[in-house]
Amino acid sequence: xxxxxxxxxxxxxxxxxxxxxxxxxxxxxxxxxxxxxxxxxxxxxxxxxxxxxxxxxxxxxxxxxxxxxxxxxxxxxxxxxxxxxxxxxxxxxxxxxxxxxxxxxxxxxxxxxxxxxxxxxxxxxxxxxxxxxxxxxxxxxxxxxxxxxxxxxxxxxxxxxxxxxxxxxxxxxxxxxxxxxxxxxxxxxxxxxxxxxxxxxxxxxxxxxxxxxxxxxxxxxxxxxxxxxxxxxxxxxxxxxxxxxxxxxxxxxxxxxxxxxxxxxxxxxxxxxxxxxxxxxxxxxxxxxxxxxxxxxxxxxxxxxxxxxxxxxxxxxxxxxxxxxxxxxxxxxxxxxxxxxxxxxxxxxxxxxxxxxxxxxxxxxxxxxxxxxxxxxxxxxxxxxxxxxxxxxxxxxxxxxxxxxx
Amino acid sequence: xxxxxxxxxxxxxxxxxxxxxxxxxxxxxxxxxxxxxxxxxxxxxxxxxxxxxxxxxxxxxxxxxxxxxxxxxxxxxxxxxxxxxxxxxxxxxxxxxxxxxxxxxxxxxxxxxxxxxxxxxxxxxxxxxxxxxxxxxxxxxxxxxxxxxxxxxxxxxxxxxxxxxxxxxxxxxxxxxxxxxxxxxxxxxxxxxxxxxxxxxxxxxxxxxxxxxxxxxxxxxxxxxxxxxxxxxxxxxxxxxxxxxxxxxxxxxxxxxxxxxxxxxxxxxxxxxxxxxxxxxxxxxxxxxxxxxxxxxxxxxxxxxxxxxxxxxxxxxxxxxxxxxxxxxxxxxxxxxxxxxxxxxxxxxxxxxxxxxxxxxxxxxxxxxxxxxxxxxxxxxxxxxxxxxxxxxxxxxxxxxxxxxx
Numbered sequence: 001x002x003x004x005x006x007x008x009x010x011x012x013x014x015x016x017x018x019x020x021x022x023x024x025x026x027x028x029x030x031x032x033x034x035x036x037x038x039x040x041x042x043x044x045x046x047x048x049x050x051x052x053x054x055x056x057x058x059x060x061x062x063x064x065x066x067x068x069x070x071x072x073x074x075x076x077x078x079x080x081x082x083x084x085x086x087x088x089x090x091x092x093x094x095x096x097x098x099x100x101x102x103x104x105x106x107x108x109x110x111x112x113x114x115x116x117x118x119x120x121x122x123x124x125x126x127x128x129x130x131x132x133x134x135x136x137x138x139x140x141x142x143x144x145x146x147x148x149x150x151x152x153x154x155x156x157x158x159x160x161x162x163x164x165x166x167x168x169x170x171x172x173x174x175x176x177x178x179x180x181x182x183x184x185x186x187x188x189x190x191x192x193x194x195x196x197x198x199x200x201x202x203x204x205x206x207x208x209x210x211x212x213x214x215x216x217x218x219x220x221x222x223x224x225x226x227x228x229x230x231x232x233x234x235x236x237x238x239x240x241x242x243x244x245x246x247x248x249x250x251x252x253x254x255x256x257x258x259x260x261x262x263x264x265x266x267x268x269x270x271x272x273x274x275x276x277x278x279x280x281x282x283x284x285x286x287x288x289x290x291x292x293x294x295x296x297x298x299x300x301x302x303x304x305x306x307x308x309x310x311x312x313x314x315x316x317x318x319x320x321x322x323x324x325x326x327x328x329x330x331x332x333x334x335x336x337x338x339x340x341x342x343x344x345x346x347x348x349x350x351x352x353x354x355x356x357x358x359x360x361x362x363x364x365x366x367x368x369x370x371x372x373x374x375x376x377x378x379x380x381x382x383x384x385x386x387x388x389x390x391x392x393x394x395x396x397x398x399x400x401x402x403x404x405x406x
Numbered sequence: 407x408x409x410x411x412x413x414x415x416x417x418x419x420x421x422x423x424x425x426x427x428x429x430x431x432x433x434x435x436x437x438x439x440x441x442x443x444x445x446x447x448x449x450x451x452x453x454x455x456x457x458x459x460x461x462x463x464x465x466x467x468x469x470x471x472x473x474x475x476x477x478x479x480x481x482x483x484x485x486x487x488x489x490x491x492x493x494x495x496x497x498x499x500x501x502x503x504x505x506x507x508x509x510x511x512x513x514x515x516x517x518x519x520x521x522x523x524x525x526x527x528x529x530x531x532x533x534x535x536x537x538x539x540x541x542x543x544x545x546x547x548x549x550x551x552x553x554x555x556x557x558x559x560x561x562x563x564x565x566x567x568x569x570x571x572x573x574x575x576x577x578x579x580x581x582x583x584x585x586x587x588x589x590x591x592x593x594x595x596x597x598x599x600x601x602x603x604x605x606x607x608x609x610x611x612x613x614x615x616x617x618x619x620x621x622x623x624x625x626x627x628x629x630x631x632x633x634x635x636x637x638x639x640x641x642x643x644x645x646x647x648x649x650x651x652x653x654x655x656x657x658x659x660x661x662x663x664x665x666x667x668x669x670x671x672x673x674x675x676x677x678x679x680x681x682x683x684x685x686x687x688x689x690x691x692x693x694x695x696x697x698x699x700x701x702x703x704x705x706x707x708x709x710x711x712x713x714x715x716x717x718x719x720x721x722x723x724x725x726x727x728x729x730x731x732x733x734x735x736x737x738x739x740x741x742x743x744x745x746x747x748x749x750x751x752x753x754x755x756x757x758x759x760x761x762x763x764x765x766x767x768x769x770x771x772x773x774x775x776x777x778x779x780x781x782x783x784x785x786x787x788x789x790x791x792x793x794x795x796x797x798x799x800x801x802x803x804x805x806x807x808x809x810x811x812x
Binding site for chain 2: 081085086118227313320323351354
């Protein structure tokens with residue numbers, strides 16, 4: 001699948017406008033804190049949600065609203081998660097009503113999301129005050145404002161747009177995202193909003209998203225904490241004019257390939273912007289008994305605090321990778337493992353047949369000084385492969401998360 | 407069970423001597439690095455080992471040596487784990503032979519353990535040089551030297567001894583331990599060596615240890631990493647003169663109660679001395695559907711980096727506890743959770759029925775300023791209970807583990 005990058009983010013696909021405004025959830029800043037993405041037409045809609053049993057109120061409301069497979073827009077506030085607070089469901093529903101009034105649509109037409117502190121009541125006033133001007137501010141240039149409005153501890157704005165063809169018809173897909181720890185009380189839930197003008201049946205859109213999330217977003221870890229509010233939602237306007245994708249086949253596969261490109265890009269961006277991170281870690285496991293096990297091993301290695309701390313220290317401490325492989329759940333052989341460390345500065349094999357492989361510590365230090373580190377693990381026992389992304393564990397992670405909330 | 411604390415550690419029970427010497431595994435220090443515990447008589451022996459699939463060579467050798475349920479002594483070096491290095495099994499066997507020569511016992515009479523860097527060949531020379539003087543140094547006052555010799559990043563020496571009666575006969579149990587991260591490449595495996603003069607059949611000793619470990623050592627977490635070299639071993643000399651425990655019953659239960667007291671004391675000591683830790687966290691879960699689930703929830707909460715960082719910052723961020731409860735594996739209700747924070751400075755309820763419970767932030771800050779924090783979680787849904795221990799996540803954890811090995 002050939003894709004071309006272009007500007008515009010979620011507004012790049014036909015039919016979408018966006019806006020982001022400061023409406024007052026945050027008191028001491030002018031940073032935008034309420035985002036809206038709206039489609040000119042009704043969209044096929046799909047979403048996946050956190051697996052945490054404690055879930056934010058907006059997730060249940062969104063689940064109900066898109067149960068019919070359709071939506072028109074996405075509303076998201078930052079600074080308060082609307083989670084573990086009394087009256088949260090009612091409040092999320094009231095937000096949808098305010099939005100319906102301001103857009104002459106139905107309350108059930110909207111995906112709603114929140115990110116921020118858990119356990120505090122989300123006030124309705126900023127929504128009452130902010131939604132009418134937010135709707136007025138909607139524009140085809142509004143993606144960056146919307147992306148800014150959903151940021152919390154993120155240090156980098158995350159937006160992407162790709163162009164591609166489907167059955168000879170030019171199509172587009174765009175996305176904005178936020179997330180830098182996996183969880184939030186200091187505001188770090190992962191939220192991803194994707195738009196496309198591809199015509200695709202809701203059930204297939206849901207399947208494509210559900211499958212892709214296993215390979216991308218579920219393979220990121222910053223601190224192993226699963227947020228109560230994670231959500232990935234996609235709206236497909238169908239305005240590109242392609243023949244609607246209603247069954248698996250070449251068009252569906254092509255769509256999935258683009259969706260994968262967007263989701264992997266976002267996954268890497270979120271891992272690289274992990275709270276306090278100085279390095280992106282990409283662990284690629286090959287030669288495993290199965291793909292599932294390969295993904296699990298990769299995620300366990302990039303999730304090990306000890307390995308993450310070693311990467312912060314640019315220490316080629318491959319014993320910690322072996323140790324993490326060894327405590328990955330499951331029964332599998334561990335006697336023929338190779339480990340190679342790789343970056344823009346080169347690569348060096350540090351372990352062969354599960355024991356030390358001679359290497360130059362200087363080479364290793366030079367390679368590990370880079371901002372993006374590949375950890376290539378060959379399990380030597382099969383054809384399974386998988387990738388996971390993470391970041392190093394730094395003083396700043398502790399600082400960000402040890403600081404008092406207020 | 408009434409117990410009385412006394413000095414002497416592993417040498418307190420009748421029949422045991424110990425020693426610790428610097429024999430040269432570490433180059434730049436005079437810190438003792440080889441420990442020996444020896445019994446005057448053959449002992450019932452039991453051990454439990456790490457569940458990591460990558461295991462240090464000494465573990466396999468120990469497993470073989472005590473397969474007959476008996477041993478005479480325990481040899482342990484620090485600074486090199488003898489793991490993921492060629493020839494490790496042969497080397498561990500050779501150590502047993504050197505020890506057999508020096509003691510006129512059999513190589514199979516010994517438990518061997520190592521802790522330190524993974525992936526580097528453990529040299530035999532320090533053993534050859536060190537074992538004869540180590541045997542000569544054995545004494546009833548040698549426990550502290552042995553305890554010092556197994557320390558790595560530990561900041562506090564860990565030894566305990568208790569006196570109690572069994573069927574009217576005075577008995578003793580002692581232990582030394584080390585461990586401050588869960589794993590080692592910078593030397594932090596958990597090792598616990600327990601001695602007792604109780605007479606007990608090997609099979610029951612193994613059962614008592616195996617059951618107890620689930621409630622104590624397996625409920626500690628410093629960084630979630632499971633070492634390749636963890637081992638808990640116990641030797642029972644039988645010299646107290648009690649009627650040998652050969653079947654479950656009152657004496658067995660009493661023995662298990664003392665074993666539990668020793669193991670819980672060690673678990674707390676290890677968690678409190680977690681790498682970089684400034685606070686001991688004890689999470690007590692009650693009202694859970696089962697004891698197993700209660701233990702799992704408790705361990706997930708004290709294992710959450712976000713919660714650990716909040717405790718470092720003395721931040722009553724109970725949302726992070728709720729979040730960790732929510733992602734604990736298993737299907738259980740999360741709507742009636744209470745959370746109370748407790749320390750020597752008092753206690754404060756911060757969450758009721760899974761939502762915010764009004765409290766004074768000043769009270770909470772005062773309580774969380776203490777060195778030992780209790781996190782009391784009532785799941786409100788059953789009679790299951792369990793406890794886990796951990797520590798806060800600090801700048802120093804990152805420093806210790808991000809620093810270069812050499």
